[in-house]
Amino acid sequence: MEDRVRKLKESLGIPPDQYPVDIVGIASALGVKVYDAEFHNPNISGMVITDRKRVPKWVTPGERATIFVAKGEYPPRKAFTIAHELGHVVLGHVGGEGLRTDLFRGQGLPYDPQAEREANLFAAALLMPEEPFRQVWEAFAGRGIHYVAALFGVSVNAAAVRARELGLEVPLF
Numbered sequence: 001m002e003d004r005v006r007k008l009k010e011s012l013g014i015p016p017d018q019y020p021v022d023i024v025g026i027a028s029a030l031g032v033k034v035y036d037a038e039f040h041n042p043n044i045s046g047m048v049i050t051d052r053k054r055v056p057k058w059v060t061p062g063e064r065a066t067i068f069v070a071k072g073e074y075p076p077r078k079a080f081t082i083a084h085e086l087g088h089v090v091l092g093h094v095g096g097e098g099l100r101t102d103l104f105r106g107q108g109l110p111y112d113p114q115a116e117r118e119a120n121l122f123a124a125a126l127l128m129p130e131e132p133f134r135q136v137w138e139a140f141a142g143r144g145i146h147y148v149a150a151l152f153g154v155s156v157n158a159a160a161v162r163a164r165e166l167g168l169e170v171p172l173f
């Protein structure tokens with residue numbers, strides 16, 4: 001996944017080690033538009049639609065996919081949700097109906113643990129590039145995960161999961 005994300009960024013002319021990542025800009029460069037939405041179901045954090053027939057009429061035509069993200073989420077959570085939904089598009093998870101809905105904590109409907117895990121790995125690699133993340137972690141983890149998370153524009157939880165995946169020692173927080 002690291003390689004895949006690195007190549008994707010290179011193809012877009014984005015330095016792979018740059019952070020914090022402009023996730024809406026990356027989505028846009030990939031032909032994916034992002035909108036804030038108020039979902040009827042308060043447990044939904046995000047949704048991605050590729051089937052034009054299912055997209056609301058006010059959405060600009062000509063996009064490859066449309067991502068809706070819960071308006072009320074705080075920015076680091078939103079960034080991860082957008083990156084996760086973008087992962088579903090890039091990794092080809094959006095199925096025949098062209099719609100995928102994600103609940104908080106990344107559970108898809110219908111629940112598909114493999115695809116959810118891949119989308120989460122994609123999002124983590126996209127928002128927290130391995131090399132700078134390792135460097136920042138080694139240099140600043142002593143100040144608290146909050147500090148590292150803020151530098152990458154992600155939640156404390158996302159930073160801790162990423163650190164564990166990279167085999168870094170995660171202090172209790």
Ligand SMILES: [Zn+2]
Pocket residue numbers: 084085088101102106107108115116119
């Ligand atoms: Zn998902």
